[in-house]
Amino acid sequence: MKTLALIALLAASPAFAAGPEPSWPMLEKELYGDQFLVPAGDLITLDVPYRTDDDARTRIAANVAAPAGRMLESVTVVLDENPMPVSAVFEFDRPVPRFFFDVTMRVNGPTPVHVVARTVEGQLLIAEGYVKTSGQGACSAPPGTDPKEALANLGEMTITVSELIRARELGEKLTGVTVAEDRRLDLDIKHPSHSGMQMNQISLLFIPMRYVETVEIDLDGAGYVDVTGSISVSENPQISLSVPRETETVGVTMTDTDGTVARIEKVLPGF
Numbered sequence: 510m511k512t513l514a515l516i517a518l519l520a521a522s523p524a525f526a527a528g529p530e531p532s533w534p535m536l537e538k539e540l541y542g543d544q545f546l547v548p549a550g551d552l553i554t555l556d557v558p559y560r561t562d563d564d565a566r567t568r569i570a571a572n573v574a575a576p577a578g579r580m581l582e583s584v585t586v587v588l589d590e591n592p593m594p595v596s597a598v599f600e601f602d603r604p605v606p607r608f609f610f611d612v613t614m615r616v617n618g619p620t621p622v623h624v625v626a627r628t629v630e631g632q633l634l635i636a637e638g639y640v641k642t643s644g645q646g647a648c649s650a651p652p653g654t655d656p657k658e659a660l661a662n663l664g665e666m667t668i669t670v671s672e673l674i675r676a677r678e679l680g681e682k683l684t685g686v687t688v689a690e691d692r693r694l695d696l697d698i699k700h701p702s703h704s705g706m707q708m709n710q711i712s713l714l715f716i717p718m719r720y721v722e723t724v725e726i727d728l729d730g731a732g733y734v735d736v737t738g739s740i741s742v743s744e745n746p747q748i749s750l751s752v753p754r755e756t757e758t759v760g761v762t763m764t765d766t767d768g769t770v771a772r773i774e775k776v777l778p779g780f
Contacts, residue, residue, distance in 0.1 A: 692754050
């Protein structure tokens with residue numbers, strides 16, 4: 510609930526609207542106060558496009574490793590100039606030494622991207638990138654699917670598992686990280702992810718905000734990671750992340766801001 514409250518606070522604050530002054534200094538102060546953020550160097554390899562081909566569905570990915578002898582508690586993705594800057598938060602039920610994620614995001618306009626990893630000890634590691642866009646204003650662009658179809662399929666999910674090839678490529682720059690020990694889990698969610706800024710093209714009324722609020726991912730019957738979403742997460746999002754190679758079963762619970770809950774479970778191939 511703390512994460513959700515902070516996301517809502519930042520979304521409502523006029524100080525974080527896009528403008529001529531960089532938003533990050535204010536965001537950093539609001540999110541982390543006087544805590545010192547350490548440049549991550551090779552511990553975070555951020556993968557964002559120089560210029561996105563699709564503002565409404567931009568892949569934001571990173572490979573994150575804890576410093577030697579430490580473990581990760583959470584990873585936060587911030588799109589500084591988006592209307593809801595805190596775009597996704599990954600909070601681990603049990604600390605992990607490394608983590609890969611790849612999420613489809615709406616990028617409303619050109620923006621810096623910050624990924625902040627928190628260790629169990631409270632150390633904050635930060636990496637920064639930048640994404641250019643076509644200027645479509647993705648958060649207010651009309652939905653890409655028919656509203657009736659979107660509601661009929663809302664909450665449907667599929668899970669696939671593959672080798673972590675992209676994470677392995679990113680991990681080549683990381684020190685002491687064996688990403689080959691993990692596999693890649695792809696979660697596809699059917700959801701319109703309405704931002705509250707989109708207009709119905711027939712009635713010309715704004716479509717009420719409704720997006721994927723939380724995604725709880727369990728492995729082998731135990732909690733693994735809770736993902737907190739925002740309006741920055743794309744329509745029909747794909748959330749990809751690393752899971753331990755020995756994982757046998759996956760359970761996912763999705764809850765949206767209207768209170769709709771969907772659940773899927775899958776036994777992974779080979780077990």
